[in-house]
Amino acid sequence: MNNGRAILKLSGKILSHGLGEGKVFIYHDTLEHFDQFYNIVDNFQIEDERNRLNQAIIKISGDLNILADRVETEIDSDFAGVFQSHVAIVQDTTLSDEIKKEIADELVSAGSAARTVLRRWEHRFSSMEDDTSRQKADDIRDLTRRLVSALAGIHAHVLNDFPSDGVLVARRLLPSDTIFLASRSASAVLLEEGGMGSHAALFAREIGLPCISGIKNLLSIVRPDNYAQVDAETGTIIINPDAKQQRRFLKKSRQQKLIRVKAQSRALKPVRTKDGTHITVFANVGCANDTMRAIENGADGIGLYRIEKAYMGFQEPPNTVKLLDVLNKTLGPARNLPVYVRLLDIGADKTLPFLELKKEPNPSLGLRGIRFLKEYPNLLQTQIDALLQLSIHFNLHILVPMVTLPGDILLVKKLLNDSAIRINVTRMPKLGAMIETPAAALAVSEIAKHVDFLSFGTNDLTQYTFAADRENGAVDLYFNDTHDAIFRLMSIVHEDVPESPLSICGELAGNSEYTSRVLNCGITSLSVAPLSIPTIKSAVRKTTL
Ligand code: PEP
Ligand code: MG
Numbered sequence: 001m002n003n004g005r006a007i008l009k010l011s012g013k014i015l016s017h018g019l020g021e022g023k024v025f026i027y028h029d030t031l032e033h034f035d036q037f038y039n040i041v042d043n044f045q046i047e048d049e050r051n052r053l054n055q056a057i058i059k060i061s062g063d064l065n066i067l068a069d070r071v072e073t074e075i076d077s078d079f080a081g082v083f084q085s086h087v088a089i090v091q092d093t094t095l096s097d098e099i100k101k102e103i104a105d106e107l108v109s110a111g112s113a114a115r116t117v118l119r120r121w122e123h124r125f126s127s128m129e130d131d132t133s134r135q136k137a138d139d140i141r142d143l144t145r146r147l148v149s150a151l152a153g154i155h156a157h158v159l160n161d162f163p164s165d166g167v168l169v170a171r172r173l174l175p176s177d178t179i180f181l182a183s184r185s186a187s188a189v190l191l192e193e194g195g196m197g198s199h200a201a202l203f204a205r206e207i208g209l210p211c212i213s214g215i216k217n218l219l220s221i222v223r224p225d226n227y228a229q230v231d232a233e234t235g236t237i238i239i240n241p242d243a244k245q246q247r248r249f250l251k252k253s254r255q256q257k258l259i260r261v262k263a264q265s266r267a268l269k270p271v272r273t274k275d276g277t278h279i280t281v282f283a284n285v286g287c288a289n290d291t292m293r294a295i296e297n298g299a300d301g302i303g304l305y306r307i308e309k310a311y312m313g314f315q316e317p318p319n320t321v322k323l324l325d326v327l328n329k330t331l332g333p334a335r336n337l338p339v340y341v342r343l344l345d346i347g348a349d350k351t352l353p354f355l356e357l358k359k360e361p362n363p364s365l366g367l368r369g370i371r372f373l374k375e376y377p378n379l380l381q382t383q384i385d386a387l388l389q390l391s392i393h394f395n396l397h398i399l400v401p402m403v404t405l406p407g408d409i410l411l412v413k414k415l416l417n418d419s420a421i422r423i424n425v426t427r428m429p430k431l432g433a434m435i436e437t438p439a440a441a442l443a444v445s446e447i448a449k450h451v452d453f454l455s456f457g458t459n460d461l462t463q464y465t466f467a468a469d470r471e472n473g474a475v476d477l478y479f480n481d482t483h484d485a486i487f488r489l490m491s492i493v494h495e496d497v498p499e500s501p502l503s504i505c506g507e508l509a510g511n512s513e514y515t516s517r518v519l520n521c522g523i524t525s526l527s528v529a530p531l532s533i534p535t536i537k538s539a540v541r542k543t544t545l
Helices: 043-074 077-091 093-106 110-126 131-151 175-184 199-207 243-267 288-296 308-312 320-334 370-375 377-390 406-423 438-442 444-448 458-466 484-496 512-519 530-541
Strands: 008-011 013-016 019-027 167-170 188-191 211-213 227-231 236-239 278-285 302-306 338-342 395-403 430-435 453-456 502-504 525-528
Touching: 013 199, 019 188, 019 243, 043 077, 043 093, 043 110, 043 131, 043 175, 077 093, 077 131, 077 175, 077 199, 077 308, 093 110, 110 131, 131 175, 131 199, 167 227, 175 199, 188 199, 188 227, 199 211, 227 243, 243 530, 278 288, 278 338, 278 530, 288 320, 288 530, 302 308, 302 320, 302 525, 308 320, 320 338, 320 377, 370 377, 370 395, 370 406, 377 395, 377 406, 395 406, 406 430, 406 444, 430 438, 430 444, 438 444, 438 458, 438 484, 444 453, 444 484, 453 484, 458 484, 484 502, 484 512, 512 530, 525 530
Parallel strands: 019 167, 167 188, 188 211, 278 302, 278 525, 302 338, 338 395, 395 430, 430 453, 453 502, 502 525
Antiparallel strands: 008 236, 013 211, 019 227, 227 236
16 A cells, blocks of 8 residues: 555544545545636626526526435435525525626626625635534535536536545535445545534534544645545544554454444343443434434434424425324334434524524524424424324324423423324323423422423533533533533432433433443433444443442
């Protein structure tokens, strides 16, 4: 692999764990060296360029809709939602009006105008600190490339030529790029830019692809004929390794694989702590593929299905039948296992394609979760009816998001009982409250009286305990879900309501370094990403309570 070339050692930030190696494939974004831009001279040409723009928008909207459908069935409904949002952006008349104005004002081609306007839009988002705005900047850049390429008549994507088992080297990855990686089994990805919350990072973790980012000047250091060894356990990369480095890496890869295979086969069995307490390890899922992957990896059930994932696929509010259909398809493979579905958790950073949310000065502290549902009773009723019908065939548990006061849960309980009588359902689902605010944790007795179980949403519990926005990288230091404050809150809940079954479905559940500490707070159930189940089950086996 070395062939006498210089050995280089690089390092960066791990976005997704694992080991991978292969020949590098350097990906230069077409937008960076594109010269389909020309000036125009008269009003006829202005009209021509505007028509070309309209046609390009129609073309890429169609392409994006097809892509979204493909992603929905093959990968994940979250990613399908990304492309649906691209359709909404490109069809927004504010955007096309601004591009048309640019054509006329500057007398430039539609491609040139589109690039200028979209770069302005991108810049607005990329200068913000939080992950959501940065994701939005990636979305806009992705669309720029799509629109400018369509105007230039280019249809092939550079990654069409990406070889299987190659190591992708790029400045950053946009949502459309990730689709190519899914179908070509890349062995690792190296990036100059991209944070933990970027689309690329979420995607890489989702499919278990090793990924390291933040590698300075990567594109100018690495050459097309180089070979890369990527250790995304330590965050290090060796370019053109020598024979000794090769052997060492191979040994480590084999050991890792062995551990994984062993953990995977053991994960299919139920798990107990060293001193014999049975712990259930469930999966957080977003689509039917996840559910299948969860079961293959030994999930004891589905611990969190965020119902907003089902809603993301609709351009108008679904009725009970349509919603039930999505639930059946997504959760179908887990029909014989316990399944936990959470009611819509909309508000703050999460929205729906068909909803114009009321502007709030401080959305994270406003109408989200159950508070939002109280304002939209029809949306709540549809979910209750669909879930009651689902419970006829499933061992169903319903989770209520952002419960803070007992009234939040009493309202859902009454609605469930009344609706069950109305539609004649006798097999009632179990009801649980998400504990996501310090108030809910500290006064849990009044809430626990009315539910069958409690589940800690440690992502929000951390955000609200530390007053640190979970989407804002600038306060990362304060957003710490392994801080004593979080463990103390969970222990208080266990002491106050020792009879209530406790689970965690936030990210903390998947952090194997803390499994022992988490279980020693009285938690008996963990819900984690499908691929993390074997690791977490291994960590449970090593725990003494
Ligand atoms: C949480 O807050 O930990 C949680 C599981 O819910 P979400 O991440 O969807 O807000
Ligand atoms: Mg939450």
